[in-house]
Amino acid sequence: MTAVLGRMATYSGQEVTWDDAVNSQLDLAPDNFTSIKDTAPVKPDADGDYPIAMPGTTKSF
Numbered sequence: 001m002t003a004v005l006g007r008m009a010t011y012s013g014q015e016v017t018w019d020d021a022v023n024s025q026l027d028l029a030p031d032n033f034t035s036i037k038d039t040a041p042v043k044p045d046a047d048g049d050y051p052i053a054m055p056g057t058t059k060s061f
Contacts, residue, residue, distance in 0.1 A: 013056030 006014065008016045008024070030039075044050050 010055060011053040 001018075005016050005018070005021050008021055008026070042050060
């Protein structure tokens with residue numbers, strides 16, 4: 001749970017309390033698990049780089 005709190009705080013740029021994390025509606029799992037061949041929800045750009053979370057702009061909870 002400590003790692004989850006750290007991730008939420010880092011991505012959001014906000015202080016996250018235990019209650020914020022426990023009551024969060026954040027869902028990091030895909031909507032369905034139908035096949036290993038499904039496409040990833042996040043894809044790299046033309047240079048092969050993936051988008052990164054920007055503290056204070058990425059909403060995590």
